[in-house]
Amino acid sequence: MSARVRIAILGSTGSIGRQALEIAAAHPDRIEVVALAAHSSAESIASQVRTFRVRHVALGDGAAAARAASLVSDLDIDVEVGPDAVAMLPEIAGADIVINALVGAAGLRATLRTLDSGAILALANKESLVVGGELVTGRAGPGQMIPVDSEHSAIYQCLLGEDERDVAAIWLTASGGPFRGRIRDELADISPAEALAHPTWTMGPKITIDSATLMNKGLEAIEAHHLFDVGYDRIRIVVHPQSCIHSMVEYVDGSVKAHLGVTDMRIPIQYAISHPRRWPAPVEPVDFTKLGSLDFEPPDLETFRCLALALEAGRAGGTMPAVMNAANEVAVAAFLDGSCRFTDIDTTVERIMIAHTVEALESVEQLEALDAWARGRARKECT
Numbered sequence: 033m034s035a036r037v038r039i040a041i042l043g044s045t046g047s048i049g050r051q052a053l054e055i056a057a058a059h060p061d062r063i064e065v066v067a068l069a070a071h072s073s074a075e076s077i078a079s080q081v082r083t084f085r086v087r088h089v090a091l092g093d094g095a096a097a098a099r100a101a102s103l104v105s106d107l108d109i110d111v112e113v114g115p116d117a118v119a120m121l122p123e124i125a126g127a128d129i130v131i132n133a134l135v136g137a138a139g140l141r142a143t144l145r146t147l148d149s150g151a152i153l154a155l156a157n158k159e160s161l162v163v164g165g166e167l168v169t170g171r172a173g174p175g176q177m178i179p180v181d182s183e184h185s186a187i188y189q190c191l192l193g194e195d196e197r198d199v200a201a202i203w204l205t206a207s208g209g210p211f212r213g214r215i216r217d218e219l220a221d222i223s224p225a226e227a228l229a230h231p232t233w234t235m236g237p238k239i240t241i242d243s244a245t246l247m248n249k250g251l252e253a254i255e256a257h258h259l260f261d262v263g264y265d266r267i268r269i270v271v272h273p274q275s276c277i278h279s280m281v282e283y284v285d286g287s288v289k290a291h292l293g294v295t296d297m298r299i300p301i302q303y304a305i306s307h308p309r310r311w312p313a314p315v316e317p318v319d320f321t322k323l324g325s326l327d328f329e330p331p332d333l334e335t336f337r338c339l340a341l342a343l344e345a346g347r348a349g350g351t352m353p354a355v356m357n358a359a360n361e362v363a364v365a366a367f368l369d370g371s372c373r374f375t376d377i378d379t380t381v382e383r384i385m386i387a388h389t390v391e392a393l394e395s396v397e398q399l400e401a402l403d404a405w406a407r408g409r410a411r412k413e414c415t
């Protein structure tokens with residue numbers, strides 16, 4: 033039997049993490065799960081540890097770590113505690129590939145630690161690129177980062193075998209979210225339940241709200257800028273409600289390569305592990321004879337202000353995307369717990385961006401201090 037690839041999953045109890053474990057379960061001859069980390073879901077991670085016989089475990093939250101340790105006390109394994117333990121875990125476990133599926137800016141330290149360790153980083157935590165920018169790309173060796181986000185996986189695959197000098201533009205497709213076609217006045221009274229009903233993708237709550245505000249597409253534009261070293265003037269966003277085309281690359285000769293498939297996150301997650309090979313996946317193939325029409329339209333930047341603000345933050349560069357992201361995380365959490373309205377999300381993000389004077393990116397400590405400042409300001413605005 034050939035050696036199995038050793039994977040660590042950070043954020044194993046979330047949507048991406050659980051799907052990564054489904055892939056591991058489908059390919060036991062190819063994948064060995066060596067480490068699992070989560071923030072606070074003690075019961076879920078304890079059962080994952082048992083199923084996959086994992087020896088390296090960490091939880092960000094102290095009380096949850098104690099609970100998880102008691103649930104697996106018969107297995108004689110140590111449950112590590114705290115964000116630094118989560119970031120260090122893959123290296124201790126000797127992982128070949130680290131799937132970083134942590135939620136939000138908390139993923140940055142794990143991203144940097146993984147890059148320094150030399151392991152392949154399968155990046156599902158887009159915020160660490162949005163926040164860390166050049167601090168992250170500057171630490172990554174050639175081919176060390178592979179995107180898990182469906183759009184970026186698509187672009188990555190469309191770029192294979194091409195010369196980056198021949199790229200004219202990147203086309204990021206957006207489903208448009210559940211409120212596509214509405215005007216801004218119709219969004220004020222949206223409930224969290226309505227915003228959580230995404231038309232095409234099944235995802236965790238934070239990214240689903242970001243998809244409803246189109247902030248997610250703005251974060252993805254910044255992510256694409258860093259991953260593929262393409263200027264914002266060459267990143268185009270198009271609303272494509274069927275989400276069948278996952279993204280496209282346009283070349284200088286007018287040719288466009290598109291990546292198509294069903295909307296199932298297991299495909300890009302698995303590709304990040306199997307690359308450069310492809311493995312069979314338990315998904316329904318696209319039946320082009322039943323597909324019908326594919327629609328495209330420009331995004332409505334007046335209604336979905338978050339997208340315009342994220343692009344503005346990306347163009348400003350430096351520390352602005354980190355501040356924008358922190359304000360958004362606070363506003364989304366406030367919307368989900370009912371303490372602010374849907375339309376307060378972009379208002380909050382805009383106010384915090386106006387209050388911040390952009391600085392050049394210097395260090396993780398600088399980013400963490402600004403993150404704390406932006407969160408404090410945003411909490412005052414929207415709760």
Ligand code: MG
Nearest residue numbers: 181182183252
């Ligand atoms: Mg995406």
